[in-house]
Amino acid sequence: MRTYFAIVCFLALACGQARAQRLSFGDALKRKLVEYKVKAGNLANRRMMITVKNNRQDALNVELEAGRTFLPDDKFSQPFVVTHAVAMNLDKGEEKAFWVDACCGNSSASAPRNELTFSSTKMGSEQLLTTLQLMDKHKVVSHSLYQNVIWHFTNKHQIASVFAHESDSVTNNLIMKTICTLENIRPSWYSLKYAAAASGDAMDFSGIPESIQGRLEFINPSRENLQVELTDISGKVINALEMFVDYPAGNSTIPVALNVSDLPKGTYFIRVVNEKNRVLKDWEIDIG
Numbered sequence: 001m002r003t004y005f006a007i008v009c010f011l012a013l014a015c016g017q018a019r020a021q022r023l024s025f026g027d028a029l030k031r032k033l034v035e036y037k038v039k040a041g042n043l044a045n046r047r048m049m050i051t052v053k054n055n056r057q058d059a060l061n062v063e064l065e066a067g068r069t070f071l072p073d074d075k076f077s078q079p080f081v082v083t084h085a086v087a088m089n090l091d092k093g094e095e096k097a098f099w100v101d102a103c104c105g106n107s108s109a110s111a112p113r114n115e116l117t118f119s120s121t122k123m124g125s126e127q128l129l130t131t132l133q134l135m136d137k138h139k140v141v142s143h144s145l146y147q148n149v150i151w152h153f154t155n156k157h158q159i160a161s162v163f164a165h166e167s168d169s170v171t172n173n174l175i176m177k178t179i180c181t182l183e184n185i186r187p188s189w190y191s192l193k194y195a196a197a198a199s200g201d202a203m204d205f206s207g208i209p210e211s212i213q214g215r216l217e218f219i220n221p222s223r224e225n226l227q228v229e230l231t232d233i234s235g236k237v238i239n240a241l242e243m244f245v246d247y248p249a250g251n252s253t254i255p256v257a258l259n260v261s262d263l264p265k266g267t268y269f270i271r272v273v274n275e276k277n278r279v280l281k282d283w284e285i286d287i288g
Contacts, residue, residue: 022061022087025068026123033060034090036121038070038080040112041099045143047112047203048080048102054090062088064098066136067129069105070118077112078104078203081124081154083146084136103147107155107205127182128153134178142167144202149175151205158286160188160212189283190214195261209260209287216254218272218281223249225275230258231282233267241270260287 028034035053043049048070054060064086071079080102090096104111105124123129131149140146145164151157162179163172172191180187190212197204220226228242241258256270264287271282 022063025062025064025088026121028060028062029121034062038118040080040114040116043099046099046101048082048100049097050100051095051097052088052090053095054093056092058092060088060090062090064088064100065123065129066132067124069122069124070102071120071122072112072116072118074116076109077116078106078109080112080118081105081128081150083132083150101146103143103150104203105150105154107151107157107207111199111201111203125153127179130182131175131179135175138171138174140167140171140175142171145172145175147202149179152179158188158192158288159185160190160192160286161194163191165193190256190285192285192287209263209265211257211259211261212285212287213257214255214283216252216256216270216272216281216283218252220247220249220252220274220280223247226280227273228254228256229271229273231269231271233269235269238263238268260285263287 023033025034033054033056035055037051039049040047041049050064052062064082066082066085068082069079081104082100082102084101086098086100088096088098128150135146135149142164145167148157148162148164152159152162159176159180162176176187191214192209193211195206195208195210197206216228223246226244226247227240229237230239230241231237241256242254254272258270266287268285268287269282270285272280274280
């Protein structure tokens with residue numbers, strides 16, 4: 001009797017452990033434990049719905065990984081990139097739909113349409129996954145910040161575009177510095193905002209630079225008149241942005257907000273010059 005009871009307990013424990021064990025979506029697919037279908041839609045700003053079927057004869061616990069990309073069969077449409085991991089608990093043979101937080105993964109293509117099919121999937125880079133996990137840890141909620149981060153990794157958008165107006169500066173700086181550390185690049189001193197897409201869909205990318213914001217930090221050696229100028233790459237002055245009379249000596253910070261929608265794409269400089277036309281410092285900006 002004791003032996004029978006022990007066997008029953010062992011089997012119950014084993015079943016409980018099997019149910020509790022969580023597989024990644026990639027592992028479950030590789031082992032053919034699940035099938036899936038993905039469609040575009042919109043539910044409380046969740047743009048991707050995935051229907052998953054459990055092929056096992058017992059319960060299955062699967063985690064859909066952040067950073068997983070679902071590729072559309074139409075090459076002119078953007079893939080979905082999952083931004084937050086999703087726990088999927090499925091009973092034996094169960095098929096269940098999940099709405100997923102996702103952004104687009106190819107800024108040169110169009111936002112996914114409802115009739116699209118997504119037949120293949122792959123994981124994004126380790127750098128993307130690390131960044132998404134950090135954003136989840138810090139409870140980042142800005143969809144536009146997630147989208148800008150993803151386009152940085154998938155389309156090489158410049159680091160200056162990795163920000164969102166609705167996020168605080170601490171969060172924006174943390175994400176930018178994290179990516180710069182992962183990629184061994186220098187942080188941008190300014191942020192670059194693009195115009196909204198003509199379609200009105202936040203998942204479409206206009207490619208039209210609209211404005212930059214930043215802070216010019218420098219040391220002014222003596223009290224004197226200063227001027228902030230915008231120049232092209234050859235040094236030709238395009239515009240005098242601001243004039244300061246009798247500017248005090250010492251450590252200085254000048255905020256800059258510049259509309260760049262009328263500028264041709266290219267490299268420019270913002271510089272501070274004194275009344276003797278000496279350049280105290282200049283800052284490069286890339287409009288593109």
